[in-house]
Amino acid sequence: MSRSAPRPPSLAERIYARLKDDIFEFRLMPGDRFSEGEVAERMSASRTPVRQALHRLQREGFLDVHFRSGWQVRPLDFAQFDELYELRILLELDAVRRLCQRPNDEQPPALQALARTWMVRKENQLQDGSAVSRLDEAFHCQLLEAAGNREMARVHREVSEKIRILRRLDFTQARRIELTYAEHGQILEAILTHRSEEAQQLLKSHIEVSQAEVHSITLHKLYAARQRVERMPE
Known part of the structure; x- marks a missing residue:
């Protein structure tokens, strides 16, 4: 039986990978703030996959979310x-x-x-x-x-x-x-x-x-x- 081809990454996964790379390559600095809308515009994507990617990065400890003021790259601890x-x-x-x-x-x-x-x-x-x-x-x-x-x-x-x-x-x-x-x-x-x-x-x-x-x-x-x-x- 032939193995099925690997599933291509979803849009949310691609956005997640790009944002994480931005953090590791210093394009997003510790303490930088941004909104979901800014990421959606830059990625040419709707807010739903952007939000999924951001919440995943938050769970992994790379981002914080603040009521009314949007997202922030977690400061160095x-x-x-x-x-x-x-x-x-x-x-x-x-x-x-x-x-x-x-x-x-x-x-x-x-x-x-x-x-x-x-x-x-x-x-x-x-x-x-x-x-x-x-x-x-x-x-x-x-x-x-x-x-x-x-x-x-x-x-x-x-x-x-x-x-x-x-x-x-x-x-x-x-x-x-x-x-x-x-x-x-x-x-x-x-x-x-x-x-x-x-x-x-x-x-x-x-x-x-x-x-x-x-x-x-x-x-x-x-x-x-x-x-x-x-x-x-x-």
Whole structure:
């Protein structure tokens, strides 16, 4: 029996994806306000799918709605981000511990694939911050998936999405791109050679550096990042 073709995304799903991308790419900034009508006009859509998309983003914690004054991109909540980073560290350290305990013949192929991406010469490293940011998030998510606990991997993906805007901002700095390649390579080498304590310490330090960068974020830095993104060639 042939499999049916995947269902194309609905208009509400497409609007949802575009708005979320606007948030992650700094086209919509924390604290920005707008109305359903403004989104409907920009998306050339009726208000019903726009409202569905907005309420979905509200449920996921990206937007707030205010009586009479419309919608707002949720302001940065650094206390919440600290809690999310703490949870992320616990999940990833457990994943690394599990991976280091596996014998070589049971290591998932995903680890070798990650090594081919990150353990490369400097001239083969990507320099586009947006691309490296996506690869960085995938690296950490794939560690959880490779460890084998699907529920932990699911929670980790949700945490990763909630802090994505901060990690995206981190990769507007060239030095962070170079450091990420080096640190990911060191983490992978320690996992592949079963040096569990070292791998966990390397991973913890790697995430804590990113967490420390969060506390240096200001609205000025966010607007500067948006300007850099807007100047990038298509």
